[in-house]
Amino acid sequence: MPDISLRRFLLILFALVAGLLAVAAQAGTIYGLNHTHWAINHFSVDGRSAVDIIGPYQGGGGGWGYSPPAQWRPGMTVRVDWETGVAYSDDFPGFADRTKYKAWLAKIDAQTRQHSTVVPVPDYGSQKVCGITVHFLPCDQLQVTTSCYPYGAPEYPIKTPLHLPEPTSCPK
Template sequence: MKRSLLSPLLAGLLLLTGCSQPAAQAGGGGGTIDAINHTKWAINHFSVDNQSGIDIIGPFQGGGGGCCYSVPARWTPGMTVRIDWESGEASTEGFPGFADSKKYREWRDKMKENDRQHSKTVPVPDYNGQDVCGITVHFLPCDDVKVTTSCWSPRNANYPIKEPIRMKEPRVCPK
């Protein structure tokens, strides 16, 4: 009788512990969702395939840290991710403080006038034969984005995205 009770309990425990294992251990690669902002705008929030990147990212900064992002064990041609984000005013110019709530709300509403929603589906570069460390989203001028699954630091010469951190937005963006 003890053995018949132990087997279902053991099976249930194994199923539950299997659910908590990161997808990366299933043969793909995984890590955090990070971002680098190459623009003068703040990134108020962002997501990759509807999974939050967590952080607000200021102009010309990095951030993110959403957990956890994984990719399939093998890259296939045509693989894409959908990036959704909101950009907005990065300046605190004219901030009246919180003491006068009416002035604060007016200032906040003025800042929110610059908030813009974006969505873009972008290709995932070939990562076959490479270590994969989550995904890093690069926010570029003209509402463009690039992604990489590289484990290299952006400061390393082997890092695949070479755009400078401080990029100027052209007067007219290509369509």
């Protein structure tokens, strides 16, 4: 391995860090709003991880690094992968009785589901974009927006109430 002077090494390191910071400054957050009675255990948008556990009828976020293209284009989509499960369980038996604990864990795991879908990104035209917000709806339906306005603001484009009734059956 060739010798690199400390000064040259520091200059290269500085350039790399500056480049990463410039990319991060252009990237937005990944936020989620859960309109269902299930917990969202974790989710990602185009492979970029968001946040772990959004409880029923709650929002959460903080995942970093989603940058919509500067120009929206027709047919633009994102792939969202997510896991649903129970938000909490009142019947946790503790860890002392391993048999009861394992039975409880199997019951919780049996309710966990993996999902993946491709969602159209609405036209954001020349508006400023601020990452992406994923709305998790009943029947494993999703909506996304790149709006900079917070959920509930008059300008926010998705008006879906946070507390949605669960349908008795979902379309196939």
